[in-house]
Amino acid sequence: MEKVYGVIGCPIAHSMSPEMHNDLFDFYQLQSRYHAFHIEPEKLSDAIKGFKAIGVSGFNVTVPHKIAILDLLDEVEAVALNIGAVNTVVNEEGRLVGYNTDGQGYIHSIKQKMNQSLEQSRVLLIGAGGAARAIYITLASIGVLNVDIVNRTKEKAVELIGSCQYKNSSTALTIKEVEQALGQYDLIINTTSIGMHPHVEESPISLENLSENTVVSDIIYNPLKTKLLKDAEQKGATIDNGIGMFVNQGALAFEKWTGIFPDTTRMETVVKKKLGG
The missing domain is CATH 3.40.50.720 (NAD(P)-binding Rossmann-like Domain)
Structure with a gap:
């Protein structure tokens, strides 16, 4: 069965994460797909309950949800707690665990x-x-x-x-x-x-x-x-410039989900292409 991953935000249509992660899932021949989910702030709690109910394997979190999601997770790593924000969530046997891979x-x-x-x-x-x-x-x-x-x-x-x-x-x-x-x-x-x-x-x-x-x-x-x-x-x-941070935060999230630290050069190529060269 195909695993589901994604990114949540509001707005989210501009995100480059789906192209970057789906290219990796194809490259490493993993039966997984990554989607962008537009979630309004007032719907965040319902969305997280839904993700948990259907067994979404993991997701990224972007503005404006990085802080609000803290109270909706089962566990948050110490550094992310001190930062006060989560950008990566892993479904660990039904428990949603939050991390911050930005830093x-x-x-x-x-x-x-x-x-x-x-x-x-x-x-x-x-x-x-x-x-x-x-x-x-x-x-x-x-x-x-x-x-x-x-x-x-x-x-x-x-x-x-x-x-x-x-x-x-x-x-x-x-x-x-x-x-x-x-x-x-x-x-x-x-x-x-x-x-x-x-x-x-x-x-x-x-x-x-x-x-x-x-x-x-x-x-x-x-x-x-x-x-x-x-x-x-x-x-x-x-x-x-900021491409390295964006690519590497995504690579660390990918590693937390799959156990594979991916080819960041490949990821950078996808991002630069998306940005227009």
Whole structure:
């Protein structure tokens, strides 16, 4: 019998996950199919009960359901609880178990770009929203101590640092403070939507004082190269866009469902084709 997987969100028609996962199911000759399910927020509880009743094997969760779903699951992993959001659910013998693979997906991807240990790196995180929270808490959970946060509202950065249950040595900074001390960071991560299509001429910070030894990462993948990344490239820095995070969070979900860590190069090819090359 064919197993059913999927992604839930509202809206969800734009999701690239079905193409990515169904290509993998075909490639690994697994009798499984992945579908996109549009679920309105007020219908979430009924939908999860329905998934459980019909034995859906696993699913991804995207906006606006990542937080609300926590109360509807039988179990949630510790890191996802601290993040306060779930993006992957596994049906383990009738029990729905929640995970967050966003942060781990990012770490899998960025480690390939770093020329030193991530754990020993000085990291600057731009933003304090949901994506920043997943990345920050996951970094702290693997022992990355030095992660500073800059956010338009400094209080949100302070709140994020204070909510982390893992040991850290973090400071909430203003944009002015960050721009003056930019050269001290080994990795800079933009988690905001600044620079996303159609606002492609915007950048969250000035890179005037950037070191060429810094890796600059932007979790946006539309466009593939934001103004922030273009500016970093002109400074001679290594750059990284959001495709790696998206692909690797999906790969980790696939592994939790099937026991197979898939070919991420293949996944990336599918995503880039979907994005128009």
